[in-house]
Amino acid sequence: MNCTSRRRFDEAIVELARGASVRAEVAREVEHHLAVCDRCAAVLRRERLVTSGLRGLAGMAAGAGASHATRERVLAAFAARQERQPAAWSFSPAWLAAAAALILASIGSGWAAWHVRTPRPQLAAGGAPLTHGERVLEGFIPLPAAGGMPDLESGYIVRVDLPVGALPAFGIEFIPDPGSIQVQADLVVGQDGQPRAIRLVLDEQNSRSGP
Amino acid sequence: MSRIAAGEAQAFAALFERRQADVFRFALHMSQSPSIAEDVTQEVFLQVMRDAGRFDPGRGGVASWLLGIARNFVRRRFEDERGRFVPLDEQEFEREPKVAPRQDGALERLARTERIELLRRAIVTLPLRYREAVVLCDLQELTYAEAASSLGCAVGTVRSRLHRGRALLAAKMMRLEGLPGVDIPDDRDRPRGVRCFA
Numbered sequence: 001m002n003c004t005s006r007r008r009f010d011e012a013i014v015e016l017a018r019g020a021s022v023r024a025e026v027a028r029e030v031e032h033h034l035a036v037c038d039r040c041a042a043v044l045r046r047e048r049l050v051t052s053g054l055r056g057l058a059g060m061a062a063g064a065g066a067s068h069a070t071r072e073r074v075l076a077a078f079a080a081r082q083e084r085q086p087a088a089w090s091f092s093p094a095w096l097a098a099a100a101a102l103i104l105a106s107i108g109s110g111w112a113a114w115h116v117r118t119p120r121p122q123l124a125a126g127g128a129p130l131t132h133g134e135r136v137l138e139g140f141i142p143l144p145a146a147g148g149m150p151d152l153e154s155g156y157i158v159r160v161d162l163p164v165g166a167l168p169a170f171g172i173e174f175i176p177d178p179g180s181i182q183v184q185a186d187l188v189v190g191q192d193g194q195p196r197a198i199r200l201v202l203d204e205q206n207s208r209s210g211p
Numbered sequence: 212m213s214r215i216a217a218g219e220a221q222a223f224a225a226l227f228e229r230r231q232a233d234v235f236r237f238a239l240h241m242s243q244s245p246s247i248a249e250d251v252t253q254e255v256f257l258q259v260m261r262d263a264g265r266f267d268p269g270r271g272g273v274a275s276w277l278l279g280i281a282r283n284f285v286r287r288r289f290e291d292e293r294g295r296f297v298p299l300d301e302q303e304f305e306r307e308p309k310v311a312p313r314q315d316g317a318l319e320r321l322a323r324t325e326r327i328e329l330l331r332r333a334i335v336t337l338p339l340r341y342r343e344a345v346v347l348c349d350l351q352e353l354t355y356a357e358a359a360s361s362l363g364c365a366v367g368t369v370r371s372r373l374h375r376g377r378a379l380l381a382a383k384m385m386r387l388e389g390l391p392g393v394d395i396p397d398d399r400d401r402p403r404g405v406r407c408f409a
Binding site for chain 1: 218220221223224227231232234235236239240245248249252253256257260261323326327330331334345349350352370373374377380381384385
């Protein structure tokens with residue numbers, strides 16, 4: 001026997017086949033109907049077949065996710081955006097100049113990837129060298145703003161061009177050549193994209209001078 | 212979201228870790244292309260970076276919001292690649308070998324694996340509005356209300372699209388299994404008085 005009420009139970013049958021909750025009285029009514037209606041019984045079998053396949057498909061994709069490279073790109077973009085936005089930072093114009101230099105350097109030059117693993121490095125206070133386990137990262141000076149940041153777990157060293165006028169904001173008292181307008185520096189950028197420490201590149205050939 | 216809008220990198224990273232797989236899988240199921248899924252995931256979180264302040268919890272949860280953004284990027288990607296991105300059409304799908312209807316043991320498992328593979332390919336042949344409903348409700352396991360929030364539709368519209376999409380999938384599977392088909396509800400089943408501009 002086939003039901004004559006046009007698809008009266010179709011919606012409930014689909015929901016039952018999906019494993020969704022259906023009101024008890026509706027479920028009972030459908031159950032009684034399925035016993036006597038070939039068409040609706042076929043619909044239920046069809047829907048269960050679809051549900052089984054979809055669950056299998058969902059299971060096959062359960063572990064899928066974005067790659068590490070995508071993660072790094074997205075997080076780096078967020079960090080770069082925050083560096084560009086004055087509202088999010090309460091630093092001096094010198095800081096902003098340094099951030100701009102950081103962004104340009106990250107786009108235009110190769111990154112020296114430096115993934116730090118345990119033990120966690122500690123930022124020393126008072127301008128002492130940055131340490132990573134027993135290794136001393138020669139010449140790096142913690143930035144004044146790095147004290148309140150989370151521990152450095154991993155990061156990069158990025159070489160940037162900095163305006164000489166920005167150096168005091170990094171806690172560096174440096175007397176450059178009279179004609180010098182920029183100096184090169186290495187920045188330690190942490191896992192959150194925030195700069196932690198700085199080291200000047202004392203290479204005369206790499207320093208740019210003004211006209 | 213407010214912390215992300217305020218520029219907290221850790222909040223953004225935490226959101227990415229928690230939700231990127233949902234976004235990736237949605238784009239993957241919609242396109243069957245891991246590279247498109249990667250691109251869409253990246254675009255979604257770049258938009259979150261820009262628009263976190265616009266998130267309105269009164270209009271739905273974070274997952275729904277993210278999947279709604281992903282849906283727009285997937286659609287945009289399909290439009291950009293129209294002519295280059297050619298989903299399997301009905302004829303190509305039906306040229307697939309039939310799955311043996313009843314087997315035991317290893318053959319049964321093989322048949323099931325093949326059936327899932329055919330279903331995966333069948334999903335890509337669905338019209339977008341039905342595909343979105345199937346992916347969100349049955350593969351991502353969103354509630355009707357959450358899917359409606361993602362799609363910008365009424366709940367009844369989502370339910371209608373899901374049922375129609377499942378019926379289309381079932382018809383393809385029944386043909387491939389060599390089983391008799393059943394009638395498929397048409398768009399006349401759409402609830403009256405429900406309008407959707409999605």
